[in-house]
Amino acid sequence: MTDDAANQIKPSKLETPVAVEMVGMNKWYGDFHVLRDINLRVMGGERIVICGPSGSGKSTMIRCINRLEEHQSGRVVVDGVELTNDLKKIDEVRREVGMVFQHFNLFPHLTVLENCTLALIWVRKLPKKRADEIALHYLKRVKIPEQADKYPGQLSGGQQQRVAIARALCMSPKIMLFDEPTSALDPEMVKEVLDTMVQLAEDGMTMLVVTHEMGFARQVASRVVFMDEGQIVEANVPEEFFAHPQHERTKLFLSQILR
Amino acid sequence: MTIAEGDLAVTEIAFVRRAQIPPQPPPVAMTGALGWLRANLLSTPFNIVLTIIIALLLIWAIPELLKFLLIDAVWSGADRDACREIVQHRPIGACWPFVYERAAYFVYGSYPIPLRWRVNVFFAMLAIGVAWLLWLNAPRRDLGAIYFFVVLPIGSFILLHGFPAIGLPVVDTVLWGGVLVTIVLASVGIVVSLPVGIVLALGRRSPKPAVRLFSVIFIEFVRGVPLITVLFMASVMLPLFVPQQYEPDKLLRAMIGIALFASAYMAEVVRAGLQAIPRGQYEGAMAVGLRYPQMMRLIILPQALKITIPNIVNTYIGLFKDTSLVLIIGIFDFLHTIEVARIDPKWATPVTSTTGYAVAAVFYLIFCYGMSRYARAMEARLAASDKR
Numbered sequence: 001m002t003d004d005a006a007n008q009i010k011p012s013k014l015e016t017p018v019a020v021e022m023v024g025m026n027k028w029y030g031d032f033h034v035l036r037d038i039n040l041r042v043m044g045g046e047r048i049v050i051c052g053p054s055g056s057g058k059s060t061m062i063r064c065i066n067r068l069e070e071h072q073s074g075r076v077v078v079d080g081v082e083l084t085n086d087l088k089k090i091d092e093v094r095r096e097v098g099m100v101f102q103h104f105n106l107f108p109h110l111t112v113l114e115n116c117t118l119a120l121i122w123v124r125k126l127p128k129k130r131a132d133e134i135a136l137h138y139l140k141r142v143k144i145p146e147q148a149d150k151y152p153g154q155l156s157g158g159q160q161q162r163v164a165i166a167r168a169l170c171m172s173p174k175i176m177l178f179d180e181p182t183s184a185l186d187p188e189m190v191k192e193v194l195d196t197m198v199q200l201a202e203d204g205m206t207m208l209v210v211t212h213e214m215g216f217a218r219q220v221a222s223r224v225v226f227m228d229e230g231q232i233v234e235a236n237v238p239e240e241f242f243a244h245p246q247h248e249r250t251k252l253f254l255s256q257i258l259r
Numbered sequence: 260m261t262i263a264e265g266d267l268a269v270t271e272i273a274f275v276r277r278a279q280i281p282p283q284p285p286p287v288a289m290t291g292a293l294g295w296l297r298a299n300l301l302s303t304p305f306n307i308v309l310t311i312i313i314a315l316l317l318i319w320a321i322p323e324l325l326k327f328l329l330i331d332a333v334w335s336g337a338d339r340d341a342c343r344e345i346v347q348h349r350p351i352g353a354c355w356p357f358v359y360e361r362a363a364y365f366v367y368g369s370y371p372i373p374l375r376w377r378v379n380v381f382f383a384m385l386a387i388g389v390a391w392l393l394w395l396n397a398p399r400r401d402l403g404a405i406y407f408f409v410v411l412p413i414g415s416f417i418l419l420h421g422f423p424a425i426g427l428p429v430v431d432t433v434l435w436g437g438v439l440v441t442i443v444l445a446s447v448g449i450v451v452s453l454p455v456g457i458v459l460a461l462g463r464r465s466p467k468p469a470v471r472l473f474s475v476i477f478i479e480f481v482r483g484v485p486l487i488t489v490l491f492m493a494s495v496m497l498p499l500f501v502p503q504q505y506e507p508d509k510l511l512r513a514m515i516g517i518a519l520f521a522s523a524y525m526a527e528v529v530r531a532g533l534q535a536i537p538r539g540q541y542e543g544a545m546a547v548g549l550r551y552p553q554m555m556r557l558i559i560l561p562q563a564l565k566i567t568i569p570n571i572v573n574t575y576i577g578l579f580k581d582t583s584l585v586l587i588i589g590i591f592d593f594l595h596t597i598e599v600a601r602i603d604p605k606w607a608t609p610v611t612s613t614t615g616y617a618v619a620a621v622f623y624l625i626f627c628y629g630m631s632r633y634a635r636a637m638e639a640r641l642a643a644s645d646k647r
Contacts, residue, residue: 091550095548101539119549
């Protein structure tokens with residue numbers, strides 16, 4: 001593989017121009033109405049940053065996109081596939097959508113390399129040798145190929161999160177979901193993870209990122225979505241969002257996190 | 260003027276370290292035999308008292324035990340007279356000639372003497388299978404698994420029960436006995452209970468209510484009943500419902516009873532392990548696109564079983580010893596053969612029973628301690644991924 005190819009992550013092409021579409025989506029936990037009438041259309045190549053106070057439903061919303069959470073009404077369509085109880089559809093979507101979690105969720109009993117090759121071997125049904133090549137390529141891409149044979153527990157938080165990103169990228173996803181990827185990291189580790197994400201954004205990946213890193217939002221977001229009490233309160237391009245927030249709740253939130 | 264490095268912190272408001280402090284050896288009292296004694300045996304007054312009590316117990320028990328088993332023991336003789344104080348005019352310990360003479364009975368029960376080679380071949384086959392499977396660096400462990408789970412059960416059945424078509428006359432299971440029966444019952448229980456237990460545990464956590472209900476009823480029912488009751492049910496009640504010609508073999512019934520009983524316990528052990536796996540592991544597995552069976556087999560169960568190894572082995576050890584309960588329904592397991600032999604008038608002496616039970620104790624201890632040691636080694640090996 002040439003150096004050029006090694007430094008680029010070509011996102012797989014979407015089938016439709018619209019990557020994710022949520023229409024009138026509602027979700028309840030028992031009696032609690034967590035997501036209220038969510039309408040959001042994400043075009044291919046867009047980078048959406050979702051922010052808001054804790055408990056506002058940000059994570060729940062992006063977890064509905066790969067059906068880690070089930071919505072009760074409305075529609076969620078991911079690259080032309082509508083999510084229903086149909087397991088085939090769910091599998092199809094999960095194969096094409098990568099996810100990075102706050103607590104990494106790496107598999108502690110497998111080495112870094114095995115973490116990355118697992119889905120290639122069992123979901124994509126690739127031979128082990130080919131899977132190893134792909135995994136090493138992406139580990140190189142997140143700058144930790146030398147850790148391939150270690151176990152996740154032996155790595156720092158930042159390294160673990162980069163492994164998690166590599167694990168998701170191995171499946172050549174069309175869309176990447178990030179659920180507070182830097183919130184559980186020591187301050188010294190945040191930058192290395194954000195740099196990887198910036199690189200990914202520059203390569204044209206469609207991304208939905210739940211984060212409080214407003215610097216990251218300014219730098220890469222095509223739109224910033226602000227949520228409160230299960231609703232989308234405001235969404236705008238970052239320049240406008242930060243300079244001229246419209247809703248009172250947004251103003252309050254920004255005044256509290258941007259000091 | 261020079262100031263010692265350590266003084267800077269107290270003498271000046273601003274402090275910059277100019278020299279690294281090199282690592283130094285720990286104080287003598289922390290290392291060596293003396294350090295070990297202090298840390299482990301004499302660390303608190305309570306520990307000192309415990310140490311003294313245990314030392315006294317050992318001083319009291321060990322010489323008595325050695326005296327009985329070795330020093331005063333009788334090593335040869337033809338019948339009970341060799342082991343009687345009145346005849347020998349000396350203190351008598353263990354009566355070993357009794358054990359030599361009945362050793363074959365303890366191992367094979369009443370299995371016909373000319374056919375006992377079949378049992379020996381079975382023991383050898385089992386030993387190979389166990390070694391192949393338990394030795395983690397053994398070559399071709401996949402073949403080992405096929406051998407253990409397919410070839411061995413079929414082969415053992417043909418060998419032990421007999422297969423007239425190939426010239427092996429049938430040996431009725433009422434003649435089986437001793438170590439043979441104990442090993443057969445325990446192996447079947449051990450091999451069956453883990454997979455069945457896993458299935459039941461998964462069933463109990465299934466989102467499907469029917470599956471969950473079945474698992475809960477099975478587990479709670481079997482756990483709520485003593486093993487002896489299960490065995491009685493199998494041997495006494497079953498014949499009342501089933502016509503005689505269809506009645507399954509008594510040993511087989513005991514086997515099924517023990518296996519199901521162990522499975523119910525195993526299910527709860529495995530469930531505890533499953534519950535200890537954080538939700539993030541399920542989500543991580545689902546997010547990369549694994550389906551439920553793959554997720555369970557590749558991600559959840561390996562981790563859940565690893566943390567439950569001590570409990571799984573605990574259940575196995577319990578199961579191994581519980582096999583001795585089949586004595587109640589007239590199956591001649593190892594302990595039952597000792598029970599029968601010790602009341603044989605030919606060897607009736609005051610020490611015969613004690614000798615027999617000592618043999619039983621050593622036998623069960625070797626097997627249970629072996630399982631325990633193996634599990635420890637396995638835990639240590641699997642702990643590689645726990646380095647944090």
